[in-house]
Amino acid sequence: MKKNTFYLIIGCIAIALVCTFWYSDEIHSPLLIMGAFIAAIALIFYARSRVTDLIQDERDITITEQAMTRTMQVFWVVFCTFSIGAVAQMLQVPSFPRPPPSQHTVTLLSPRLIGFVQLGFLCLMIFLYVGFRIYYARKYGEWDTDEE
């Protein structure tokens, strides 16, 4: 399989995933998009193993590793910050020790709000990864050209 065919397949899979996402939202079945996502990733890995003219050498692997490491470093700080805030809300830190059960009103994050937060995390990870990848690709001469 040629490299461009692989990229076309990725595009088709992405479109199919978006359609599946809206359909699973329509029929209120989150399991559908979750299963579709795993199937899509498996399909992409399989298609990638069939590409013949795509060379991934050690510089590519270094760029990917560095970008992923930096992304995870930023992500775990953001994620832990949110988690600590959520735990603090659960324990009602401002009124610690907790009031008696009669006055105890826990306002946990609603599932809808958690969904939006997860969406934010997802977008953050994608932006961070793409940004770091561009940075390290530039650092390791991805778009350099010959001078002569």
Place this chain on the structure above:
Amino acid sequence: MNDLTQDSLAHAIGVNRQTILAIEKGKYVPSLDLAFKIARYFKVNVEVVFIYEDETPAESVE
């Protein structure tokens, strides 16, 4: 040897042309494995192709 292109060298040692270019420009330091592959391709010792430059500041000699 003069008509050797980056593309043919890259193809011979199994990397991208951009990697050869990055090594030439000093933007990427190859692994020992790749360094030896390049040296072996030219049939010379690795020290002939690559020079080790110590980046730590030199200590003052008394």
